[in-house]
Amino acid sequence: MSQFSYAEQARLLLGQVATTRPYVIDSKGNELLAQITTNTLAGSADGVYTLTITDPFTDFVITSTYTASTDEETVIIADLIDDLEADPNFNNIATAANNDPVLTLTFLHTGLVYTVATTSTGSGFVAANSQAAGGTAIGLGLAVTRGSADNLATAPTDAGDRMIGITVRNTVIEASSGVATEVSEFAPGSEMSVLVEGVCTVQTEGAVTQGGIVYARHDVGSTAFALGQLSATDDDETVAVPNARWDTSTTAAGLARVEVNLPG
Secondary structure, eight states: OOOOOOHHHHTSSSOOOOOSOOOOEEEEEEEOOOOOOEEEOOOSEEEEEEEEEEEOOOEEEEEEEEEEOOOOOHHHHHHHHHHHTTTTHHHHHEEEETTTTTEEEEETTTTTEEEEEEESSSSOOOEEEEEEOOOOOOEEOEEEEOOOSSEEEEOOTTTOOEEEEEEEEEEEEEEOOOOEESSSSSOOTTTEEEEEEEEEEEEEESOOOOOOOOEESSSSTSSSOTTTTSSSSSTTEEEEEEEOOOOOOOOBSSSEEEEOOOOO
């Protein structure tokens, strides 16, 4: 008589813990980032240089202005910073650095989006966010590395990053209603379930071989893959996951099981 293993079927779900052996899951926060804005001078031609910052709630606008006359870029930036720091509102929300020819604004409060605008009647003066406020959602079955503080984790972005685990499925219970919802990705600022010891199901980038080394992507390059996605590919855009091996094989991209042992 045929027998069916429903537990085995559940193991094919992306991000599902797939073992009957003991396993360890840590709770890590998906790092919520603060905005960093770079304001770049394209020269130091005479003219009026203005930088304005509007807070997310439009409670105030901070304006810094400097009129340049045969000044170097570093002098223009320094005077704009002096003007900013003279405003108490600015000191409560950000710091400024003179990285000639760039004036870098590092905001203090995570998740808040400030509007930064620049104008100039002299050389070009362009504002751009080098780090957007908020951060990035992290999907299931992806490797993560340590964040900037204890109990935080983030997607890998550097070849030197050390993976600390793989994101796995989690169920969130709404306190007011008691309704349970399964999480398909972890938003910035939310708590992630990270498998540090055990076996789980992941989406591979391509073919993998049981017992082979596991690599995590730290650079998406021109691919459509996610940061932290796992593969058997060793190249300049991936980094080996320590103490991890493929638990099953695939002949192409698809679902496979990976075993990790990353306590601590």
